[in-house]
Amino acid sequence: MSDDTARGGREPDSAPGAEPERGSAPTVGVEEEYFLVDAESRAAVPAGPRLAARAGRVLGDLVSGEFTDLQIEARTPPCATMAELSTRLTRLRRELAACAAAEGVAVCPSATPVLGGGGVVPVGEHPRYRDGVELFRTLMDDFAVCALHVHVCLPDREVAALAGNHLRPWLPLLVEMSANSPFHAGQDTGYASWRSVLRLRFPSLGPPPRVESFDDYRRVAAAMAEVGGSSFAELPFWDTRPHPRFPTLEVRCMDVPAEVADTVALAAVVRGLVVTSARLVEAGDPGPAPSGELLRGAYWYATRDGWPGPGADALSGRMLPAPERARRLLEHIGAALEDLGDLERAADFVDRLAARGSGAHRQRAVHRRGGLRAVVDDLAGCMIPAGAAEPQPPRARTHPHGGRPGGVTARGVPAWRGATGHGRGIGPVPEDDRKRREQQPMEDLVSMPGRVAGAPAEEGAVRVRRDGYARLGAADLGINLQAMAADFAELAGAYKDLPADPYARETHRFRRYSHAVHLPWTGELSYTPGAPDEEFGTVTEYWQDEHNPEYPRVLRRLPDIPPALQDNRLLDALIRADLGHALWLEDLHRVPVYVGVHLISLGVHGREQVAVSSPNCLHQDGGSPATFTFAHLIGRRNVEGGENVIATPGSAGRQPDALPPEDVLDRFVLTEPLDGYGVHDCRVSHYVGPVRLGDDGDDGRRDILIIGIAPYTPGL
Template sequence: MTTGHRSASSIPLLGVEEEFLVVDADRGVVVPEAATVVDGARPALGVRVGGEITKFQVEIRTDPCRSVDDLRAQLVEGRAAVQAAARSAGLRVIASGSPVLGCAVPPPITEGPRQDRGTATFRGLHDELAICAVHVHVEEPDRDRAVLIGNHLRQHLPVFVALTANSPYWAERDTGYASWRTVTWGRWPVAGPPPFLRSARQYDDHVAMLLDAGALVDHGTIFWDLRLSINHPTLEVRVADVPLTAVESAALAALVRALAIVAGEAVDRGDEGPQPTAELMRLAYWRAARDGMGGHGVDVITGRLLPAATLAERLVALARPALDATGDREPVESWLGWLATNGDGATRQRAAAARRGRLTDVVDEIAARTAPARDDTGETAPAHAGDAHAVAARTPSNRPMYEESTTA
């Protein structure tokens, strides 16, 4: 491992998108009032807030950040702004990968010609789109290098699923899975891990083939769990459920960036990345979605069944030199330790339900964690983004790092 101290300018920029569900403040059921929340939060967030494919969903976005502290501050600010806008309208937003209460099938789809093309193309797949993820963008302007870095990150995608599992409920029942969102999303023709590719040209040729086959509406509907950004010089990891807290989203982003740095150094040594079989990747996804951090996962290289905690610890160990170089070791290791004690999001959702046997308590717990006055570490959460906008002003682009709305 050659990673050593890095100057600030050599640390890749980060950007994050988080999706939330809008619920009625009293009943906790999902309601199609996303536009109300977006309008209410726009004075505070501007282009950093927007709608999504369904009228149940709101999305916040960060500016490009070098510092994970700045990133976390923007996530805290964004969550607080959408929660305040929701409460002023008798609503709440919740950071859950799937709805807990209410009729979410089929969801009300946002109107527009692109959405209409999506409905015509994907049909019944739109019926279960009320699901929420977190997307992490890592700066990588060299598209060929980004593709090869992606080859290295593919093997880690199931572990990211386990670390962030936060969608145990669907249709007002416990599915038995930690990440039901992962299961529903896997039905799409262009979802899951991307294929092993050796160049940006091969990536583009593969996308063109999918377009010709009618599996895409446009380039924005490449829904792989890891993809090249269309509008920004980034590699985007989009496999994870939206975490309950901003602290967890920021820690995930730090881990993804560190692993991308490690992968980039391997690429520079001529290593194109491992090629786990499609069968093992599918198995590992399923086991991670079922068990989360509370059970076992599959090593996609050997096929061995290992405790999910062991797989996560190995991932952090691999990333540790880069985490030291970026100054992000403490928040990532603290997150892993915190998960070991408190469980993943699905575990915490179920614990809320177990107290009195009420799913309304689950919604209350999620809403409280989504935008609390104090975060899960006991530290006072930042009240605003501080100098995050100044950081963004020094980056190549002041636009949020996000693709066109993930509408099909």
């Protein structure tokens, strides 16, 4: 249980991770602790007892008070799979957030209070809580911390005690992976996990002792209580411990994460560690024996630098960066993860850390953009995962063509999640479709992993950041294409009358182009009006500087996309999905973001015709560190060719077939609706090959949507 339950709080009827099914994988459960914050000041407030009473009527013994009245704890029942754990934890968080709102407070998953909580904390009334205060005195004054505790079913007490020997060297890495407490009482501590700093000042909080048996474990625990290092011998506060009444091994060194996905991934890693350790114990391996001093030093580095900083590897005694230690961890527990079906989840979590850092990075990034109150708001928003909240009315935006309002909701969630706007198509939209689209909430249509304006779309953003490019399909974009069929038909219809490219009419290339401005701090997206033009009505200027060898330093004026498309929900969702894959780059949070929207068709009418893109070679669209390009296939009919090639940046200006094989990073052909890719422009070059007619008739076409993203830098 938690530190606070161990000191005498109410215990649930069953511990997380208990009650395994015979012959199945070990069950796992988690406890999460949260701070309660005032809706106005965002400071931690002592609302725990009244919220526990209200939430208990909904969640029963899955929720309880904590050591301080500033906190509350939620716990899942035992779960056989990580998917089940995710579902149950999501519901717990959602229900708890709703109960908190009814009490006029919000729930904040941070391991230390961002605001408030700096004085003597209000300790709960239970006598054992008071015993802890009497034992540790002033050390307890500011001891308000929120943890993630993971319980894995391991009924054999002897094996559980010895498994702790194998877990000990990996605990500092779990601290780094979960670090989510850089701020304390309104101050940046300079540490990634200040919660861990507060804990390590106690004699019995931290890595467990290396023991020879379960009896040895109990003797050491009793001795610590005897000399005053612990207030409860039966259930010591070490970072791993076998529960004396429930059949679980508990791992408790981690900060509470901001997001459910990270909690579940950490639970998968912990279960993999426990299973691996138990197998080693059963094979007669007593476990490594790193010195206590080295292990404490590894903890200290973990608390200060967090991910991806250097740290002491307790197994080798060497300083190694966290990503290298994470790689070694996955190798160590890989077989168990694969057996449990959790290998991909754990590897994806390490990729996410590589792309965006830990919770401490998230808090500091939000703080730079909006201050400490924004940090609290962002964390509170994580209690209701994307798609779980009720639709909320958007704030109005100014639309140059009179479109429907958009913007952000009161929670800071981009309004497109709850928007019910509809587009006006090139042709008439059937009335039944129109009514259905007006009534259908956007949560049914899109399911993006980002949560606030500028939050990354996790999987694709990881790959773009790691490799410089990523293949993206509808699932990666969070698009429910079936639910958005009418919007897709409207968007696809816009390609039927694309005008020929006015700068290359002989290339059988047809296009329209407009641009918009996105404000990362509000989520607002507004199209800029085009200039009047006699031939096309309105046009927008398009400039690629020296990066297009066919039009170097040529300011092209291209026909605008139809005004009706600016209200198309699918187009809006695609733009915001692409922004989600790009906005991990900090440079894109400081200024408005330029979004270029290209509708391009390569069309052929006869065997003799060849349609080519521009430029007809490997190229970069801007080449700057803050430029991104995304392509989404809208349609492909009766054509051959159109192969996409991703190559090294130095390959720009060349043909793919002229490159050495090692310079070609990927080749693929887009075939299905919304198949596509994204590139971080400075790190790769890209190309689409010519299109020729297929064998099914006299006409063929490849329709593509290109979305360019770059900082908006107007010149005066």
